Amino acid sequence: MGVDAGTGSGVRCRGLSVARGTVAVLHEIDLEIAQGTWVSLVGPNGSGKTTLLHALAGLVPAAGEIELAGVRPGSSRRRAIARAVALMPQRPVVPEGTTVRELIALGRTPHIPRFGAETRHDRDVIDDIIARLDLEELASRQATALSGGELQRVVLARALTQQPQVLLLDEPTSALDIGHQQQVLDLVDSLRVEADLTVLAAMHDLTSAAHYGERLVLLEQGRIVADGKPSEVLTEERIDAVYGARVEILHRADGPAVLPLRSRGSGS
Numbered sequence: 001m002g003v004d005a006g007t008g009s010g011v012r013c014r015g016l017s018v019a020r021g022t023v024a025v026l027h028e029i030d031l032e033i034a035q036g037t038w039v040s041l042v043g044p045n046g047s048g049k050t051t052l053l054h055a056l057a058g059l060v061p062a063a064g065e066i067e068l069a070g071v072r073p074g075s076s077r078r079r080a081i082a083r084a085v086a087l088m089p090q091r092p093v094v095p096e097g098t099t100v101r102e103l104i105a106l107g108r109t110p111h112i113p114r115f116g117a118e119t120r121h122d123r124d125v126i127d128d129i130i131a132r133l134d135l136e137e138l139a140s141r142q143a144t145a146l147s148g149g150e151l152q153r154v155v156l157a158r159a160l161t162q163q164p165q166v167l168l169l170d171e172p173t174s175a176l177d178i179g180h181q182q183q184v185l186d187l188v189d190s191l192r193v194e195a196d197l198t199v200l201a202a203m204h205d206l207t208s209a210a211h212y213g214e215r216l217v218l219l220e221q222g223r224i225v226a227d228g229k230p231s232e233v234l235t236e237e238r239i240d241a242v243y244g245a246r247v248e249i250l251h252r253a254d255g256p257a258v259l260p261l262r263s264r265g266s267g268s
């Protein structure tokens, strides 16, 4: 069965399954994301969020049909995939001896012809993203000497200079303070609007996931167990059943907020 035409620059997968060794990690995932939409991917530790993002990016072998922005990770050329799709990994690999600017500039690689050099346009894209993430003061530093939160913003900058049509984010704010969390999520959202970018972001903070994603996809043990508007997916009963967590959902105008509750009898 082929993937239907017409995903535009969105994401579509059908029957996506991934096995690690003999263990099935993702089971027949069907997912369709319209171009320009932000979908937040949530689920407990080990539910398969990273594996799904890596399978969509073509980094792990997967069975099933996958198409992102018109490319198929299993059969398209690496360069074509890299022009269409950027992944911000949870655990970035930083080459020794690389400055922050050099690391960010790597995002332009798929746009620079082989044996070619950075053009004025490439430099403008890099400078714009560096400015929008307030990274100017870090630009000449060694990337290996950054704090966890600084590195996370630099790795996002690299993904953004790639100017992808689909952006896959793996817990993009896990190391960031609350101010930088807002800065990063607001920047991604404004780029989504400006460039009609499609965003799939694995996030543990359910409130942020609900406020930025117009849709939430909830994974549990490698299967999608809920997919819909944040207010539909995030119920107290479901969070208890899937995460084993007691929470209160606060219904706010800009989306549900998830308040963890201290268990009765804990503390003094």
Ligand SMILES: Nc1ncnc2c1ncn2[C@@H]1O[C@H](COP(=O)(O)OP(=O)(O)OP(=O)(O)O)[C@@H](O)[C@H]1O
Pocket (backbone or CB within 6 Å): 020, 021, 025, 043, 044, 045, 046, 047, 048, 049, 050, 051, 052
């Ligand atoms: N290379 C691997 N070899 C064996 N098992 C793996 C491998 N990579 C992932 N897994 C297993 O696959 C399952 C899904 O892992 P994955 O990292 O996708 O989950 P996750 O939802 O991103 O988790 P977290 O929220 O903890 O980051 C886990 O049980 C994990 O141990």
